[in-house]
Amino acid sequence: ETGVTQTPRHLVMGMTNKKSLKCEQHLGHNAMYWYKQSAKKPLELMFVYSLEERVENNSVPSRFSPECPNSSHLFLHLHTLQPEDSALYLCASSHQRGTQYFGPGTRLLVL
Amino acid sequence: EDKVVQSPLSLVVHEGDTVTLNCSYEVTNFRSLLWYKQEKKAPTFLFMLTSSGIEKKSGRLSSILDKKELFSILNITATQTGDSAVYLCAPAGNSGGSNYKLTFGKGTLLTVNP
Numbered sequence: 298e299t300g301v302t303q304t305p306r307h308l309v310m311g312m313t314n315k316k317s318l319k320c321e322q323h324l325g326h327n328a329m330y331w332y333k334q335s336a337k338k339p340l341e342l343m344f345v346y347s348l349e350e351r352v353e354n355n356s357v358p359s360r361f362s363p364e365c366p367n368s369s370h371l372f373l374h375l376h377t378l379q380p381e382d383s384a385l386y387l388c389a390s391s392h393q394r395g396t397q398y399f400g401p402g403t404r405l406l407v408l
Numbered sequence: 409e410d411k412v413v414q415s416p417l418s419l420v421v422h423e424g425d426t427v428t429l430n431c432s433y434e435v436t437n438f439r440s441l442l443w444y445k446q447e448k449k450a451p452t453f454l455f456m457l458t459s460s461g462i463e464k465k466s467g468r469l470s471s472i473l474d475k476k477e478l479f480s481i482l483n484i485t486a487t488q489t490g491d492s493a494v495y496l497c498a499p500a501g502n503s504g505g506s507n508y509k510l511t512f513g514k515g516t517l518l519t520v521n522p
Contacts, residue, residue, distance in 0.1 A: 339412070340451075340496065340512035352509070387450055396442065397510060399450035 300324040301400035309406045320371040320388030329371040334385040378407045416514035426478040429482040430517045435501030446462040489519045
């Protein structure tokens with residue numbers, strides 16, 4: 298599935314670094330999502346952008362900051378992360394209320 | 409708080425066996441329920457169920473939803489080693505506004521041995 302792409306695929310960063318994850322969808326969808334998948338835990342929704350409306354999970358720390366400049370691109374800006382933030386970060390897109398299709402994910406390791 | 413419980417958490421079978429995976433849910437303003445298959449990468453979409461009692465089929469896989477009992481099952485017949493994966497159940501609900509969100513269960517890890 299190449300409809301949703303994510304870069305980088307792997308990222309190692311220190312706790313003082315600033316980095317950004319990028320997601321791009323080529324499916325003509327109008328909603329995009331960030332999920333976090335930690336080992337042995339369910340997928341956790343972090344943020345939703347749909348028709349310029351943003352919805353966020355209140356439990357997501359402020360060291361994660363999303364940006365959605367248009368309906369095809371989504372970023373997740375990372376700063377001063379903690380080792381427990383190491384996880385697989387998945388981007389998904391959909392038509393509003395439609396089936397979500399996932400990107401391949403970015404495997405993040407925070408040292 | 410929205411809740412999804414999948415059972416069993418893991419299952420080991422032999423090729424050719426039939427398996428049934430279970431998903432019970434409680435979500436606000438339920439709209440639909442999705443099943444995904446996840447191997448070593450991102451989840452891939454299997455089914456979206458919106459109506460009770462209507463079975464959806466795709467090859468050896470089938471799924472059905474019971475909106476009264478808040479329950480869905482995923483059946484796989486004549487299993488193959490390629491079916492080995494984590495199967496995720498995700499009901500979609502709407503807690504307000506125009507968006508809905510998926511709440512994922514922990515998944516069922518299926519291992520199919522030759």
